[in-house]
Amino acid sequence: MILNTELESLSRESLEKLQLERLQSVIERVYSAVPYYRKKMDDAGVKPSDINTLSDLSKLPYTTKEDLRLNYPFGLFTVPMDKVVRVHASSGTTGKPTVVGYTKNDIETWAELMARSLASAGADRGDMVHNAYGYGLFTGGLGAHYGAEKLGATVIPVSGGNTKRQIMLMQDFGSTVLLCTPSYALNLAEVMAEMGVDPGSLKLKVGIFGAEPWSSNMKTEIENKLKIDALDIYGLSEVMGPGVSCECIEGRNGLHIFEDHFIPEIIDPETGKVMPPGEMGELVFTTITKEAFPVIRYRTKDLTRLSGEPCACGRTFRRMQRVTGRTDDMLIIRGVNVFPSQIEHVLMSVKGVEPHYQLIVNRKGALDTLEAQVEVSEDLFSDEIKALEGLTRSIEKEIKDLLGITCKIKLVEPKTIQRSEGKAKRVIDNREI
Amino acid sequence: MKVEQISIFLENKSGRLADVTGVLAKAGINIRALTLADTTDFGILRLIVNDTEKAKQVLKDNDFTVGKTEVIAVEVKDDPGGLATILDVIQRENINVEYMYAFLEKHEDKAIIIFRFDDLEKAIAVLNNAGIGILKGEYVYSI
Numbered sequence: 030m031i032l033n034t035e036l037e038s039l040s041r042e043s044l045e046k047l048q049l050e051r052l053q054s055v056i057e058r059v060y061s062a063v064p065y066y067r068k069k070m071d072d073a074g075v076k077p078s079d080i081n082t083l084s085d086l087s088k089l090p091y092t093t094k095e096d097l098r099l100n101y102p103f104g105l106f107t108v109p110m111d112k113v114v115r116v117h118a119s120s121g122t123t124g125k126p127t128v129v130g131y132t133k134n135d136i137e138t139w140a141e142l143m144a145r146s147l148a149s150a151g152a153d154r155g156d157m158v159h160n161a162y163g164y165g166l167f168t169g170g171l172g173a174h175y176g177a178e179k180l181g182a183t184v185i186p187v188s189g190g191n192t193k194r195q196i197m198l199m200q201d202f203g204s205t206v207l208l209c210t211p212s213y214a215l216n217l218a219e220v221m222a223e224m225g226v227d228p229g230s231l232k233l234k235v236g237i238f239g240a241e242p243w244s245s246n247m248k249t250e251i252e253n254k255l256k257i258d259a260l261d262i263y264g265l266s267e268v269m270g271p272g273v274s275c276e277c278i279e280g281r282n283g284l285h286i287f288e289d290h291f292i293p294e295i296i297d298p299e300t301g302k303v304m305p306p307g308e309m310g311e312l313v314f315t316t317i318t319k320e321a322f323p324v325i326r327y328r329t330k331d332l333t334r335l336s337g338e339p340c341a342c343g344r345t346f347r348r349m350q351r352v353t354g355r356t357d358d359m360l361i362i363r364g365v366n367v368f369p370s371q372i373e374h375v376l377m378s379v380k381g382v383e384p385h386y387q388l389i390v391n392r393k394g395a396l397d398t399l400e401a402q403v404e405v406s407e408d409l410f411s412d413e414i415k416a417l418e419g420l421t422r423s424i425e426k427e428i429k430d431l432l433g434i435t436c437k438i439k440l441v442e443p444k445t446i447q448r449s450e451g452k453a454k455r456v457i458d459n460r461e462i
Numbered sequence: 463m464k465v466e467q468i469s470i471f472l473e474n475k476s477g478r479l480a481d482v483t484g485v486l487a488k489a490g491i492n493i494r495a496l497t498l499a500d501t502t503d504f505g506i507l508r509l510i511v512n513d514t515e516k517a518k519q520v521l522k523d524n525d526f527t528v529g530k531t532e533v534i535a536v537e538v539k540d541d542p543g544g545l546a547t548i549l550d551v552i553q554r555e556n557i558n559v560e561y562m563y564a565f566l567e568k569h570e571d572k573a574i575i576i577f578r579f580d581d582l583e584k585a586i587a588v589l590n591n592a593g594i595g596i597l598k599g600e601y602v603y604s605i
Binding site: 443 | 499501506508525531561
């Protein structure tokens with residue numbers, strides 16, 4: 030189902046006209062309101078008046094996570110704080126998170142786009158939406174929540190965890206639409222099996238999964254185990270949150286980007302040059318309607334390609350292929366973004382920890398596990414077990430407090446972590462995605 | 463009064479213990495006493511040898527993490543109640559045993575018990591007062 034038929038099936042010409050008007054207006058706004066953007070544009074020799082066609086977008090400098098870090102927390106907001114009704118945050122590459130803000134209108138737009146996403150998956154008024162995305166600073170929970178309400182569906186705001194109770198609620202409330210990370214969907218299937226609950230006896234018909242990369246194999250597995258259709262949703266807090274793009278139930282081949290609000294580009298991550306249509310590269314977004322925190326040519330570091338082929342659903346928006354990888358070393362562990370540099374930061378703050386460590390990611394059953402291997406130097410070593418175990422526990426707690434994820438610390442013998450020439454291999458990802 | 467003990471960090475992998483003893487054998491070092499404490503992921507091997515410094519060096523040269531700790535060796539008669547007497551004296555003074563291990567002397571009817579206390583100096587004083595004989599390091603290394 031198409032929620033906003035007029036906008037979602039605009040002709041390419043009308044869409045591009047709308048995009049250009051909105052782009053010009055947002056460039057004017059950031060140039061006048063944010064000194065940092067103004068300086069970057071001045072340095073690049075571009076003025077807002079130079080943007081006369083959509084292809085002029087490529088004259089503008091990119092925005093990166095580093096720019097966000099330099100302006101922590103609110104430096105890139107384009108409206109006064111009394112217009113900002115909400116903030117969210119995601120992991121930064123170092124200790125500080127990446128902060129984003131929303132005006133009342135931004136929240137309204139986000140709800141609309143999330144409602145469109147739900148509708149494209151076949152959800153409607155009368156559906157029971159089981160929202161198991163985490164509520165909090167993470168955009169997943171609240172983003173999906175507002176969208177489901179906007180659509181007129183009934184939201185069950187269960188958030189994450191307490192899986193057995195979630196399954197009980199699914200049975201008792203008759204949940205029809207499941208929103209969570211794909212790995213949590215598999216976990217739900219496993220716990221159902223343990224509890225002797227037949228997924229076929231539930232009213233669930235569709236799941237909309239996102240916030241972490243997954244494979245088509247995993248998709249098939251979820252569909253078979255939960256007996257539902259599994260669709261893909263994409264978003265990132267810097268651009269908005271979930272609902273930047275979503276797969277439609279009719280086409281099931283790529284995610285329609287809501288191009289009336291975002292302009293996507295695919296670039297070569299090495300050279301920064303815009304790639305020819307259909308080529309694989311790094312996804313870059315410019316938000317053209319956001320008020321509090323617009324981003325100009327934001328480099329997502331996600332790798333994908335775009336397709337403009339017509340789709341069975343009737344939407345004219347281009348589709349992005351499911352994200353298959355990243356240009357940086359960011360890991361997504363149970364939906365939480367983790368940079369190896371954040372773990373390194375904690376490890377290096379412990380006296381005696383050598384700068385040799387390795388992160389091992391595994392998928393046990395459906396859930397991701399993270400282990401950090403640390404070489405035991407003489408400074409760390411003790412002849413007492415309790416001292417060494419106390420050490421690993423305190424590092425584990427530090428990581429949990431700072432990053433919100435469980436990372437097992439495993440002590441290993443000196444010189445056992447592989448030394449590489451040049452760039453150290455910090456991460457061994459054994460998950461098959 | 464104190465005995466030097468070396469401890470070695472070992473991952474729980476097959477062959478690691480043999481690697482340690484192999485290195486020591488090659489260097490002509492004699493092991494007097496040993497104990498292995500283990501967890502799921504790792505173990506700590508504690509050794510008393512005839513040449514602590516040399517053992518420490520050759521193990522370090524072979525990339526082991528090695529520590530040196532001072533422990534106490536006490537001789538007790540190999541009779542029922544031998545150990546109980548010592549522990550009774552120690553606990554009355556609120557001294558905590560971090561770990562201990564024992565071995566028998568070859569030619570005598572006596573056992574030697576190695577103790578690691580949380581308060582080594584106090585333990586020595588307490589044992590001395592109670593008339594319990596503490597062995598000299600040189601004696602233990604050369605048993």
